[in-house]
Amino acid sequence: MYTRRFSLMELKETDIEDGASDKVRLHQFWPLNEVDPKNSKFPCCIVWTPLPVVSWLAPFIGHVGICREDGAIIGFAGSNSVNIDSFAYGGPARYLQLDREQCCFPPNLAGHTCKHGYWHVEHGTAITWDDALHSSMHHFENKSFNLFVCNSHSFVANCLNRLCYGGSLGWNMVNVGVLILLKGRWVDWKSVIRSFFPFALVLCLGILMAGWSFLIGFASFSLLLIGWFLLRTYCLKSLIEC
Numbered sequence: 001m002y003t004r005r006f007s008l009m010e011l012k013e014t015d016i017e018d019g020a021s022d023k024v025r026l027h028q029f030w031p032l033n034e035v036d037p038k039n040s041k042f043p044c045c046i047v048w049t050p051l052p053v054v055s056w057l058a059p060f061i062g063h064v065g066i067c068r069e070d071g072a073i074i075g076f077a078g079s080n081s082v083n084i085d086s087f088a089y090g091g092p093a094r095y096l097q098l099d100r101e102q103c104c105f106p107p108n109l110a111g112h113t114c115k116h117g118y119w120h121v122e123h124g125t126a127i128t129w130d131d132a133l134h135s136s137m138h139h140f141e142n143k144s145f146n147l148f149v150c151n152s153h154s155f156v157a158n159c160l161n162r163l164c165y166g167g168s169l170g171w172n173m174v175n176v177g178v179l180i181l182l183k184g185r186w187v188d189w190k191s192v193i194r195s196f197f198p199f200a201l202v203l204c205l206g207i208l209m210a211g212w213s214f215l216i217g218f219a220s221f222s223l224l225l226i227g228w229f230l231l232r233t234y235c236l237k238s239l240i241e242c
Contacts, residue, residue: 029100033071037187040091041071044100044129046156047092048180054147056198058222060181063089066156068130074137076155079144082137093191094184100129104164114164123169124162132162143242148228150242153177174233 032043045067054061065075065087077088104114105127114120124139126132136159143150153173160171186192206214232240 032069035095035097036071037092037095039071040073040085040087042067042073042092042095043069043071043097045071045095045097046176046180046184047073047087048094048184049087049089049092050195050198051089055195056202057218058225059196059199060177060222061225062093062195063087064152064156064176064180065092066133066159068133069128074133076140076143076145076152080141081145082140082155084137090194092187093195094180094186096180096184098165102166103129103132104167114167116164116167116169119169120164123164125164126162129163133159135162149232149240154242172233172237174229177229 033041035042035045046064047067048062048064050059050062063075063077065073065083067073072085073083073087073092074085075083075087077083104116104120104125106120106125107127124132124135126135136155139158140155145151151173153176157171157173157176160176161169165171203215203218206218
């Protein structure tokens with residue numbers, strides 16, 4: 001009976017091929033369901049909705065959440081409270097679906113697909129999308145909510161850092177807000193009205209009652225808010241942690 005002997009080179013090539021196929025299988029994802037705004041299902045999306053009163057004065061400020069693979073929304077909406085499938089302040093007005101292929105899911109310390117390796121471990125890693133969100137939920141269950149210091153944007157940024165989304169560990173409340181505002185899609189035309197009509201009404205009433213001085217004060221208020229968030233995020237990060 002003939003028995004074939006494999007050379008060392010053939011064995012190495014087989015190991016390499018098996019390793020490559022394992023890596024391919026590791027990064028294969030099951031298909032996601034379609035976005036379903038009627039049932040508030042947004043698989044692997046960041047979602048945004050305006051805040052009462054606050055968004056009337058500054059429409060670029062809102063409440064954000066991040067969604068599991070099944071579409072359920074997770075949001076940090078209060079101290080020691082992370083909501084699941086119950087988005088605070090109404091249904092989402094904007095959403096942005098993220099690409100799981102841009103995440104790093106290392107099975108071990110040597111399995112990072114991102115360039116950060118050890119630093120990714122320091123931020124917290126995950127083996128699946130939902131695993132990252134679950135870890136961030138546990139982290140924020142003991143956090144105090146503060147609109148100006150530790151808010152829903154901070155929670156989403158923590159999730160994205162665990163995912164190392166886009167190969168970055170620098171996600172924070174500012175670039176999360178910019179991402180959803182610039183790239184997010186409106187759910188429908190009613191969402192546009194819900195987001196901007198109160199702001200436009202307050203602006204018009206203010207100008208009618210107080211003149212252009214109201215507009216100057218309004219603009220100053222918005223600039224102060226933007227300045228604070230930039231200062232807190234990039235200059236006071238080590239002093240004020242979330």
